[in-house]
Amino acid sequence: MSKMLLHMEGLAVLVMSICFYAYFDFSWILFFILLFTPDLSMFGYAVNTRIGAIIYNVFHSYIVPIVIILLALLIMYSVLLAIGIIWIAHIGMDRMLGYGLKYPTDFKDTHLQRV
Numbered sequence: 001m002s003k004m005l006l007h008m009e010g011l012a013v014l015v016m017s018i019c020f021y022a023y024f025d026f027s028w029i030l031f032f033i034l035l036f037t038p039d040l041s042m043f044g045y046a047v048n049t050r051i052g053a054i055i056y057n058v059f060h061s062y063i064v065p066i067v068i069i070l071l072a073l074l075i076m077y078s079v080l081l082a083i084g085i086i087w088i089a090h091i092g093m094d095r096m097l098g099y100g101l102k103y104p105t106d107f108k109d110t111h112l113q114r115v
Helices: 002-023 028-034 037-046 049-059 063-075 078-097
Strands: 106-110
Touching: 002 078, 028 078, 037 049, 037 078, 049 106, 063 078
Parallel strands: none
Antiparallel strands: none
C-alpha cells in the first residue's frame, strides 16, 4: 500500500508540474528537451556506486529545484522558473515509474524498493 501511494504521489507531482508549466505558458519544446536532463547525473556511476548515488540523489531530490523555483520567483526570472518546474516534473515522473533515491550499494537499490 505504501509503495502504491508513493507512485501515486509521483504522478500527482508530475501532473501538478505540468499544470503549473502550462499556466505560465512556457515553451513545450524546452520542457521536452530538459525533461530527461537530470538523468545525466547517472554518469556519476562511472566513478563508483557511492559517488554515483550521491550525484544522482542530489539531482533527484526536491531540495535543489525548489530552491531554484523560490529564487526564480524572488528575482522574477521566468527561464529559471521553467527549469525548476521541469526538474520537479522529472522527479515526479521518476517516482511514478518507481525510480527512487539511490543507496550506495547498487544503482537498482532505491528507497522505493525498501518501502
